[in-house]
Amino acid sequence: MGQHRRALRTTAVGAVSVSLVAGTVLALAPSAQAAAAAVRYVDIAGDGGTVLKANVVTPAVADGTRRYPLIVLPTSWGFPQVEYLAQARRLADSGYVVLSYNVRGFWQSGGEIDVAGPRDVADASEVIDWALANTPADAAHIGMAGVSYGAGISVLAAAHDPRVRAVASLSGWGDLIDSIYSGRTQHLQAAAVLDTVGTVTGRQSAESREVFSAFYSGDLSKEKDLVAWGKKRSPSTYADQLNRNGAAVMLAGSWGDTIFPPNQSAALYEKLSGPKRMEFRPGDHATAELPGLFGLPNDVWTDTRRWFDHYLRGVDNGVDREQPVRLTSRTGGGYEGYPDWKSVNATRRKLALAGSTTIHTNVDSGADGGIVFLSSILDQVARLPPVTSIPLLPRRWAAVWQSEKYATAQRVRGTALLHTTVTPTAESGTLVAYLYDVGPLGLAKLVGNAPYTFHARTPGKPFGLDLELGSTAYDVPAGHRLALVVDTVDPLYKEHNPSGARLTFSSPADDPSYVSVPLREQ
Helix, strand or coil: CHHHHHHHHHHHHHHHHHHHHHHHHHCCHHHHCCCCCEEEEEEEECHHHCEEEEEEEECCCCCCCCCEEEEEEECCCCCCCCCCHHHHHHHHHCCCEEEEECCCCECCCCCCECCCCHHHHHHHHHHHHHHHHHCCEEEEEEEEEEECHHHHHHHHHHHHCCCEEEEEEECCCCCHHHHHCHHHCCEHHHHHHHHHHHHHHECECHHHHHHHHHHHHCCHHHHHHHHHHHHHCCHHHHHHHHHHHCCEEEEEEECCCCCCCHHHHHHHHHHCCCCEEEEEECCCCCCCCHHHHCCCCCHHHHHHHHHHHHHHHCCCCCCCCCCCEEEECCCCCCEEEECCHHHHCCCCEEEECCCCEEEECCCCCCCCCCCCCHHHHHHHHHCCCCEEECCCCCCCCCEEEECCCCCCCEEEEECCEEEEEEEECCCCEEEEEEEEEECCCCEEEEEEEEEEEECCCCCCCCEEEEEECCCEEEEECCCCEEEEEEECCCCCECCCCCCCCEEEEECCCCCCCEEEECEEEC
8 A cells, every 4th residue: 555655646746846836936926016016924813823824915005994805815735825916916906905825734824734624614714804804805795716725615615604705716626525536436646646735735634644544545434434524525515505695606617627527516506596607618627727826818817807896896797697607618619608507418419338248357448537637738738638549449358339420520518427237246346437539540539537436236236327427528520439438447546346357238128328428519
């Protein structure tokens, strides 16, 4: 296990380096900005008196008598308190008091990492109290926003503190467990990134250390506790409180987010009944909004400012009249608007998975989801997702089904659903399903994927499987076809296949197997 964990951490080094370099560069941001707004660095007593390092940016015209809307920005996982200074100055120039603070357990703030737990939520309320007492902030117009970790804390705070009237969650999560443990499968590379960054830039609590250890080991006796720990830190758990409080919630994410995939954010969005908006773009975790942290033009931050301008300042900018679900295809084009997430998935076609196919486990067939961060960034900037050759996939280790060629271009929008019957030769196992866009020569580009792990099954006894693949927006060219591939090993995930095990996929006459794809002609 020790060697395994060290290998995982080595995998995460590149991502950690990106975070640290970004933090270092961002630390220089104040000297590169115009001195329009006043910045001061302060210490704030958080929950239990824990010192939180913070900075406050106020409008340059603040005269001590006028009150301004307040925006609170908790930092991202592993980032220093200067992370948001470029955007904070812009917001202050627009008439906001902006307070950014380093969350507990990281950098110079005190305490230990709580992983968006009760102490982090309490800290957010203490920060608001401090801002109302020490800045020209207006208690009736309070918003919160953040990237990644700061996004999750912001939504959780809005659920627990009714003073928060608007939230912008950028690359946040709806369900923490469904993010890194979907299909009862550990997302190893994603967890390794979080673990390593937390170790390098912060101080992990005994509880969080124990959680990561249990997660890596796959100890089923601790699964119930792990799920309970994650649910306490998931905004979806508090959707009813969010609705009662009435905060306007904006969720923005990326199709290829390998830390917090889009499915669980869409599920949270569907639970919300108040003012809401959801945006998905190409990219990986936080890559869509990262340029904005350097002060570069960025549509994610532009929409965030528009959201706050309307719901905190009352500006009639039309954001409330636009289609609330906005998507950009991974293969190019502008924004598409939809009235809700259900409409995105409305048009479906089924690809039949006929026959009976048996595959052996423990070997990577060559179909996989890529490398955390790197693969989705390549997809974002060069439209180069993970690829494989369908004709060359070894059928001993991969089950393959293909559609007919499409005469016209097709649009995949939403979430593909796999339904099949599995017969294992062992009581535990892992499989990974992939949906591919296959070109004329058999070269296939990844459209979406998802893992699934089972335990306590009776060997030789079939069971039904329903699995959501990763939500996406992808355009399939004319003359191409779709393929579903299933194998048992992927570097992104922990596998639970005993040596020599096999899986059989069948399609009973009374319960045929299929993959349902949200597909429509372009």
